[in-house]
Amino acid sequence: MQFEIAKEKAMDWWQDICCLTASIIDEPQTLDDALKNEYSNEWRSAADTEYHALMKNGTWKLVPRQKGMKVLGNRWIFRVKYLPNREIERFKARLVVKGFMQVYGVDYFEVYSPVVRLETLRMLLTLAAIWDYEVDQMDLTTEFLNGPIGGEIYMDQPEGFVETGKEDYVSVQVIDGELVFISIYVDDLILFAPNKKLMKELKQMLHMRFEMKDLGPIHYILGWEITRHREERTVFINQRKYADKVLHRFGMESCKGCKVPSTPNLKLSKVMCPTTTEEKELMSEKPYRAVIGSLMYLMLGTRPDLAYLVRECSQFLKNPGILHWRAAKRGLRYLKETLDWCLKLGGAQWSETVLDDHLKAFADADFANRVDDRKSIAGYITQLCESTISWASPTERTVALHTTEAEYMALSLLVQEVIHLRHMLKELKVKQTKPSEVFVDNESARKLANNPEFHSRTKHIDVRHHFVRERVERKEITVTRVAGVENVADTFTKPLPRAKFEQH
Template sequence: MQQLEGFIVSEKEDYVCLLRKSLYGLKQSPRQWYKRFDSFVASHDFKRSSLDSCVYFKKNSNGSFVYLFLYVDDMLIAAKDKGEIRKVKAQLSEEFEMKDLRPAKKILGMEILRDRKASKLYLSQKGYIQKVLCRFNMQSAKPVSTPLAAHFRLSSALSPQSDDEIEYMSHVPYSSAVGSLKYAMVCSLPDLSYAVSVVSRYMANPGKEHWKAVQWILRYLRGTTDVCLQFGRTKDGVIGYVDADFAGDLDRRRSLTGYVFTIGGCAISWKATLQTTVALSTTEAEYMAITEACKEAIWLKGLFSELNEDLQISTVFCDSQSAIFLTKDQMFHERTKHIDVRYHFVRDIIARGDIVVSKISTHENPADMMTKSLPITKFEHCLDLVGVHC
């Protein structure tokens, strides 16, 4: 660390200070804080999850569990017994200076709403979305019904070609807007996955048409600020839905993978991303998408098992019968030998019975909205299937 102004040692101006203790605001501070917190909770019999290093849990003598979820210096504590929660709070207060905000109402920009009579819990980002709309002057924009209309055919060919366009786009907050949309999508809005995936590809050199697409997404948010995820009591296990859009990328002709996992009919994990290699057929694109979805299913299954929730075999639904047959076919023949070896591990997973891949009608597959622009009727049906409600 450079010598502080007013404390520079004469004739040793080029010397630096050796830090004996991490200071707030330095790059290593979060790591030092995490190490200290980790050692403290470990000394109080909490175990860190091997699948998510920010999740801690402790089993009490009566068989109940206490869960502690950490994000930098924001924390959630969950347990069936409020007395256990108070006990953990008291232990933390002895070691750290902390503020008790009572029952969780808001964390990381997400609002937690409860309907105890109906045993429902809602996750909303209404406040955050309103701030984003104000930041980009879209609070009075005319709402639209879908995140991205079908007439947007975005590609790198639409990037600025003239000096005037380059000058115009240099004053457009494209990266900031896409970053804000990404955070909203990751936290509670799976319906934005496809649209955000598309506009994120042009962060390096966006054009006017790309910016219009971002504004369209903001207009969609303008009309859906009250949309939230709805959770309720359930005995259902994790169910996954996966889909692929063959050669959907107009620049490199790569396909798009989209999946969403639900528990009790409400989305808990979702993703829309370009595949790393070019698929030569729709079947191959769906096959590679199934592999990515099964990797997520294995992680979710392991996480729930650690948290004392014994899940049955996870089911992943796909609307491509040919891709499902390919996952069960151990023949290494002409049609599949060029596919990257890492995608074939799904066959072993299915053969062991860890994951079941089943057929579902395209009309009942909510992952369809993760890979393409849909008509409003189909789009709203997909939202209903994954527990996204107003």
């Protein structure tokens, strides 16, 4: 199997948990809920900690409410952070301003927070596994208080912390040799260092500038549960806890599982959308968007096998029909069947290998797949040392006139991704001295990429796709034909029957 979504090894502790949901605490939605919760003391302590941190940083001062002020609301967000063994690490509370009440261009302009791309994070974890790097995690305390913003922002006082005697006041802020990596996702930092000594020095440097919380070796980030087997130079990432939470949220925790995410040979279309008032009212009661959004979050993180289903169902978010809803529920049934699947990265066999030519990729397309407009579906997957790094199942932007064109357009999308990953590897000092091998199962597309001559049936193809040839000539990629049964990108272009799906 070219990309591996496999059952994680050495996970005996998982079997010791009779019911996953027993270890998951319901997170309150409001401060009132938190104070009525059985863990009210813990939630109150977490809110106190957040409030005192805001006060320590001088986040606001109280001023009288004036007529004409645009005063924003706020709310408390409560979360539980768990250790790898499912024990509670800590209770977290965050106060957030309801920024959706602001108007772009009037109340604010550009906003930005550093967010690592998920494929970059998977690449870093793959390299860390192969190189046996230390991987630790740190949290930047009250991260958003470190960044400047312009102008004045007025906010209601936080619920539960209204100052006596100033109940009608609002808050205001006026603010005019060795290789190591730091990956940043807003306020979560992942540190990569070749040994414990350098890791310690790196943390000390960060502590000198920011108030940081040292979370130790990484085990949970962005909803990913991360397990390392250092003797095997592997990292396993999964979203079991989130997936189980999704099943319970939609009442599918006891459903009958299924082996493939999409019904073979079934193509969704607009014809299946409701047209009568009765049909639309029936579908309005279904949490279609929420289900697809939940599956999409899983797909983007650790479940490439959900990519085709999510793309198909996402076309009908505005007006889904009963068949679309059944397709979404099938995705949940498939999730139930594959709850213990995870993504494997790294491997000891690569530890002594020069990684200058081990970035490989596969592209495929299903010609005129979409019933409504006859656009083709592209699919691709990239791998570093056989570890899955990125994937996609996009609809091609224009209608292809024949299979070769559809395959060539899919190849173009893939090559853009490969070039990006090559640049990223170079930044990580993994020199790419050899071209990356790109596989397609269409011989005509391969010839078109390698042959600079235009042919009568392909001369209309948009120039932007022909940069593939340029990259071939620069020796950044080579385009090689692979048998269709061995092309793992096939999974992203059409609903496959079980035998073919499991083969990939």
